[in-house]
Amino acid sequence: xxxxxxxxxxxxxxxxxxxxxxxxxxxxxxxxxxxxxxxxxxxxxxxxxxxxxxxxxxxxxxxxxxxxxxxxxxxxxxxxxxxxxxxxxxxxxxxxxxxxxxxxxxxxxxxxxxxxxxxxxxxxxxxxxxxxxxxxxxxxxxxxxxxxxxxxxxxxxxxxxxxxxxxxxxxxxxxxxxxxxxxxxxxxxxxxxxxxxxxxxxxxxxxxxxxxxxxxxxxxxxxxxxxxxxxxxxxxxxxxxxxxxxxxxxxxxxxxxxxxxxxxxxxxxxxxxxxxxxxxxxxxxxxxxxxxxxxxxxxxxxxxxxxxxxxxxxxxxxxxxxxxxxxxxxxxxxxxxxxxxxxxxxxxxxxxxxxxxxxxxxxxxxxxxxxxxxxxxxxxxxxxxxxxxxxxxxxxxxxxxxxxxxxxxxxxxxxxxxxxxxxxxxxxxxxxxxxxxxxxxxxxxxxxxxxxxxxxxxxxxxxxxxxxxxxxxxxxxxxxxxxxxxxxxxxxxxxxxxxxxxxxxxxxxxxxxxxxxxxxx
Amino acid sequence: xxxxxxxxxxxxxxxxxxxxxxxxxxxxxxxxxxxxxxxxxxxxxxxxxxxxxxxxxxxxxxxxxxxxxxxxxxxxxxxxxxxxxxxxxxxxxxxxxxxxxxxxxxxxxxxxxxxxxxxxxxxxxxxxxxxxxxxxxxxxxxxxxxxxxxxxxxxxxxxxxxxxxxxxxxxxxxxxxxxxxxxxxxxxxxxxxxxxxxxxxxxxxxxxxxxxxxxxxxxxxxxxxxxxxxxxxxxxxxxxxxxxxxxxxxxxxxxxxxxxxxxxxxxxxxxxxxxxxxxxxxxxxxxxxxxxxxxxxxxxxxxxxxxxxxxxxxxxxxxxxxxxxxxxxxxxxxx
Numbered sequence: 001x002x003x004x005x006x007x008x009x010x011x012x013x014x015x016x017x018x019x020x021x022x023x024x025x026x027x028x029x030x031x032x033x034x035x036x037x038x039x040x041x042x043x044x045x046x047x048x049x050x051x052x053x054x055x056x057x058x059x060x061x062x063x064x065x066x067x068x069x070x071x072x073x074x075x076x077x078x079x080x081x082x083x084x085x086x087x088x089x090x091x092x093x094x095x096x097x098x099x100x101x102x103x104x105x106x107x108x109x110x111x112x113x114x115x116x117x118x119x120x121x122x123x124x125x126x127x128x129x130x131x132x133x134x135x136x137x138x139x140x141x142x143x144x145x146x147x148x149x150x151x152x153x154x155x156x157x158x159x160x161x162x163x164x165x166x167x168x169x170x171x172x173x174x175x176x177x178x179x180x181x182x183x184x185x186x187x188x189x190x191x192x193x194x195x196x197x198x199x200x201x202x203x204x205x206x207x208x209x210x211x212x213x214x215x216x217x218x219x220x221x222x223x224x225x226x227x228x229x230x231x232x233x234x235x236x237x238x239x240x241x242x243x244x245x246x247x248x249x250x251x252x253x254x255x256x257x258x259x260x261x262x263x264x265x266x267x268x269x270x271x272x273x274x275x276x277x278x279x280x281x282x283x284x285x286x287x288x289x290x291x292x293x294x295x296x297x298x299x300x301x302x303x304x305x306x307x308x309x310x311x312x313x314x315x316x317x318x319x320x321x322x323x324x325x326x327x328x329x330x331x332x333x334x335x336x337x338x339x340x341x342x343x344x345x346x347x348x349x350x351x352x353x354x355x356x357x358x359x360x361x362x363x364x365x366x367x368x369x370x371x372x373x374x375x376x377x378x379x380x381x382x383x384x385x386x387x388x389x390x391x392x393x394x395x396x397x398x399x400x401x402x403x404x405x406x407x408x409x410x411x412x413x414x415x416x417x418x419x420x421x422x423x424x425x426x427x428x429x430x431x432x433x434x435x436x437x438x439x440x441x442x443x444x445x446x447x448x449x450x451x452x453x454x455x456x457x458x459x460x461x462x463x464x465x466x467x468x469x470x471x472x473x474x475x476x477x478x479x480x481x482x483x484x485x486x487x488x489x490x491x492x493x494x495x496x497x498x499x500x501x502x503x504x505x506x507x508x509x510x511x512x513x514x515x516x517x518x519x520x521x
Numbered sequence: 522x523x524x525x526x527x528x529x530x531x532x533x534x535x536x537x538x539x540x541x542x543x544x545x546x547x548x549x550x551x552x553x554x555x556x557x558x559x560x561x562x563x564x565x566x567x568x569x570x571x572x573x574x575x576x577x578x579x580x581x582x583x584x585x586x587x588x589x590x591x592x593x594x595x596x597x598x599x600x601x602x603x604x605x606x607x608x609x610x611x612x613x614x615x616x617x618x619x620x621x622x623x624x625x626x627x628x629x630x631x632x633x634x635x636x637x638x639x640x641x642x643x644x645x646x647x648x649x650x651x652x653x654x655x656x657x658x659x660x661x662x663x664x665x666x667x668x669x670x671x672x673x674x675x676x677x678x679x680x681x682x683x684x685x686x687x688x689x690x691x692x693x694x695x696x697x698x699x700x701x702x703x704x705x706x707x708x709x710x711x712x713x714x715x716x717x718x719x720x721x722x723x724x725x726x727x728x729x730x731x732x733x734x735x736x737x738x739x740x741x742x743x744x745x746x747x748x749x750x751x752x753x754x755x756x757x758x759x760x761x762x763x764x765x766x767x768x769x770x771x772x773x774x775x776x777x778x779x780x781x782x783x784x785x786x787x788x789x790x791x792x793x794x795x796x797x798x799x800x801x802x803x804x805x806x807x808x809x810x811x812x813x814x815x816x817x818x819x820x821x822x823x824x825x826x827x828x829x830x831x832x833x834x835x836x837x838x839x840x841x842x843x844x845x846x847x848x849x850x851x852x853x854x855x856x
Contacts, residue, residue, distance in 0.1 A: 041606040041607075041608075043606075043607075046605070046606070046607075047563075048563050049563075122562060122577065123561055123563060124563055125563075126562075126563070126566075127562060127563050127567065131567075180607065183607040184602070184607050184609075187607050188608065202616070202806065203606065203608070204616065204617055204620070204806030204807075204810070205689070205690075205804075205806050230804075232804050233804060233810065234802055234804075236672060237675070237687060237688050237804065240676075240679070240680055240687055241687050241688070244679070244680060244687060246686070246692075395555070395817060397555040397556070397559075397560050397817065397818065398553075398555045400555075400560070401554050401555055401556050402554070404559075404568065439567055
């Protein structure tokens with residue numbers, strides 16, 4: 001009896017040891033990406049942000065797509081489009097024979113349904129689209145032609161079109177419940193046509209997908225068979241995972257010291273690109289004494305740009321003096337912007353009619369240490385001018401809430417504006433058009449009828465040259481009046497496994513479009 | 522019989538306590554200035570668009586109306602859906618529960634099996650070198666920050682030695698889903714390769730949680746044993762010539778465990794409510810990280826759902842602890 005028991009124990013121990021030693025092998029054509037935000041939904045119409053872009057880029061297709069840097073619109077599901085002379089009607093011709101993952105063909109009806117769905121569920125890109133097209137105004141003219149009718153001419157419509165991800169209307173309608181447009185179902189499932197097809201999803205972990213061989217773009221001789229996008233919360237774990245080889249890619253906006261660690265790893269390469277994401281201080285233009293232009297100019301001269309960009313951030317960013325990214329069209333190249341000069345700042349304060357007799361509140365974001373550093377540099381500069389400051393911090397959702405009204409928004413708030421769509425309106429248009437007050441980009445609460453006019457003109461006409469002139473002129477005025485303090489344009493430092501090639505980086509998408517990638521051996 | 526009466530009395534308090542907890546959480550989550558509707562609508566939405574969405578979602582109704590509506594649904598078992606993903610909260614919680622349970626059980630088993638004997642030994646060999654060494658260990662356990670320990674373990678065992686993976690529960694597909702507890706499921710389906718992989722993934726996070734739990738149990742056990750060792754009945758048993766191990770491990774331990782059992786209950790409750798920091802470091806897809814992201818996003822229904830879970834856990838665990846006390850110590854049964 002003891003023999004039996006000890007033999008059983010022996011066998012169990014052997015099994016356990018064998019189990020510990022056995023490891024499932026990782027396929028060579030498998031690609032694993034560590035993401036800093038959770039993939040809490042797979043619905044392409046529920047989100048618009050950079051954090052979850054991998055779902056939209058890999059599982060879905062749009063009419064056009066942004067590729068490369070500087071971003072260019074490439075025909076995707078649509079082969080071409082025409083615009084009516086009055087700028088109100090956009091007609092897209094779809095390619096024939098493109099298929100959804102379930103094998104059915106993509107038609108104009110699917111595009112129409114997708115646009116209506118975005119407007120109906122009011123999330124993600126709806127905030128932009130609903131200002132341009134009304135519900136039930138989109139038409140499927142025939143099987144391969146879809147027509148959008150705008151309420152008024154909007155030059156940015158084309159820039160936003162890539163966000164209309166086309167869903168399989170028949171499939172989604174089949175799973176509609178209580179008029180929810182299939183939201184409860186699509187949050188966990190795949191109704192797309194993209195280069196990859198969903199195989200597994202766990203909202204706490206991430207998603208996996210395998211190559212869709214019938215994708216209309218076709219495939220070269222080398223590609224990635226299986227993609228695995230995972231939520232890995234901590235910067236440190238992502239970095240360690242890249243070094244260890246667990247991951248072949250991760251987000252490219254890590255702190256400078258982490259990028260250094262990765263540069264030293266033998267199996268990691270860093271892809272460096274100028275992105276489009278400006279860091280700035282919004283100044284509350286409505287609150288005295290900040291409603292005095294000279295006070296705002298003094299503040300603009302009080303920030304140590306080089307000290308912050310070159311020393312604290314180790315030269316990993318580019319100085320960006322106007323509220324449009326350096327590498328975007330519409331930037332007035334002759335405008336040099338403000339420099340760090342306490343003498344000039346004091347001069348401006350002397351010219352100011354308002355007295356600065358109270359502490360200036362400087363707001364920064366909890367969890368984003370760079371904003372705290374920037375706020376400290378600003379406070380330091382202001383103190384050297386003899387101005388008192390008070391620091392205040394919130395988590396992003398709470399700060400967004402405060403920035404809705406001029407009464408609750410801090411005097412100065414520092415954060416970034418990323419590329420939601422590649423057009424100057426994404427920055428200067430939404431930041432300084434007085435109609436945008438209450439949105440997080442417009443917490444400058446700036447109001448200038450001349451600038452409003454320029455920005456509205458640029459929105460209406462599709463003539464690129466005219467738009468460029470308007471944005472340049474608006475930028476000159478806004479810089480002259482020091483409506484804000486613009487610090488830098490982000491550089492993307494993307495960590496990738498050394499043997500991965502074919503990466504196509506675009507500021508809209510951050511290189512997470514895996515269909516171009518392959519292993520180099 | 523007394524036990525049953527005690528249990529029933531406690532369960533009667535379950536509903537009022539939970540209700541009180543819900544009222545407080547409801548008020549606080551609504552009063553906090555962050556606006557989840559604005560987040561759902563997206564950063565680029567205008568105030569008018571946000572208000573339209575708010576009406577759609579029913580958040581423009583007066584707070585008492587919203588609360589009564591929530592409670593009515595809860596009574597029917599409907600925890601509502603997430604504001605952001607439209608997924609039922611109950612589904613989300615149930616999906617993440619096995620991960621938390623597995624981690625909690627592993628950590629507790631390790632800390633109990635190691636902690637209690639160590640506590641007894643350090644009491645027996647009071648003031649010896651062993652006792653002093655153990656004291657250093659327990660103070661470290663209580664003082665060291667969990668995330669630091671987790672990262673150090675990662676650096677040593679995963680990066681330097683390569684013995685364990687860095688994070689997560691599994692690299693690939695989970696075993697056939699029976700309970701959601703990967704070790705159990707793998708064992709039941711005789712999938713020993715996956716069992717081993719899951720065990721290795723569990724090792725570091727369980728160790729990170731077990732260390733402070735162990736420290737607590739050692740200290741409480743030590744104190745309890747020292748206290749009981751002075752008793753008359755121990756003197757009597759020694760005088761009667763009972764073997765030392767029997768006295769220590771059966772009679773003394775049983776009486777000494779009173780406060781330790783309370784601690785085990787508390788630890789169990791805390792861990793089941795979500796070991797947030799450990800889950801964050803090791804990307805363990807449990808309830809802790811779910812709670813944190815719900816709070817940061819102000820996902821009202823998720824916050825309330827999580828509170829129902831955590832509140833219920835604490836109430837039940839406290840009840841079980843009290844029941845265990847009466848089992849361990851007959852004197853409790855008299856009250």
